[in-house]
Amino acid sequence: MATSMARSGLRAAAAAALRGEAKSGARPVLLNKRSFSASAHHDDAYETAKWEKITYAGIVTCTILSIYNLSKGHPHHPEPPPYPYLHIRNKEFPWGPDGLFEKKHSEH
């Protein structure tokens, strides 16, 4: 609070110095207005347009990445040796012998 008050005071003083003494006092009310972040004036229309552009940039980036990724095709992994910590079965699954996302291994 104190630093922002000091900062706005300095800013007002600097602006007054820049304008020169002849013009000082023309719009003193505006210059002395302190700008705290909580009360800062957000232009929502401007922000809406800005974030719309950021979203489009994101969509374009993701689309390019997707095309690049999907055109490469997916790699095939060799079947590992039957280590005891792989394919763990303490009891049968309620739906049957195959785990989730697992059936593909027998299809290959």
Added chain:
Amino acid sequence: MIESQRHSYHLVDPSPWPISGSLGALATTVGGVMYMHPFQGGATLLSLGLIFILYTMFVWWRDVLRESTLEGHHTKAVQLGPRYGSILFIVSEVMFLFAFFWASSHSSLAPTVEIGGIWPPKGIGVLDPREIPFLNTPILPSSGAAVTWAHHAILAGKEKRAVYALVATVSLALVSTGFQGMEYYQAPSTISDSIYGSTFFSATGFHGFHVIIGTLFLIICGIRQYLGHLTKEHHVGFEAAAWYWHFVDVVRLFPFVSIYWWGGI
């Protein structure tokens, strides 16, 4: 607000939904245990419980929407409740996911001899982090940008733009879930393949589940925005969805860096 009321608090009417939700939760847990062990009727009880919970969620939130949007009970003082509630809920979700990343780090930082003393364990094929995982990572932050676009559009009173922005948010979310499904389908290991599979699929799976919850939340907000429920001054439901969505999209960066990238090379 009712004019005879001399305070700004919402004194709620008696409601059957807390007890129906509790009974649904009881049936779900008992049915879930029965389903996972070979008991008769487990699947039936589990399904009944889930249907009961889903029905309760629908009618309870329908009542809240009526009280807030149509009856005007959600004054500024009342809005504080759902705000604090949403924040505390998200904090608890952060802790929940933290536990799964902890489990993953615990198992991978000092891999035991039983799995070959290396991470990923010997014989485990891992996904290339530069492929679908890398593709899927910027999709959620893009969706986060779209929800910020929607938020500013609501504040600016641009009702149609807000609907478009929410359609973009939800579309990106669905694409992300689609790629996650594709990744799981192509993954060389499963949840029953060593501690790697357990930690990998519980962490990424729970994150994916949260993405789906957030997507449903945003779909509801999109429908409400389309129906004109959300105003410049009063859109707590949307704010909660946006906070939740930012939690989900930021959290995605942690499994990408620690599980897919560091843990997969």
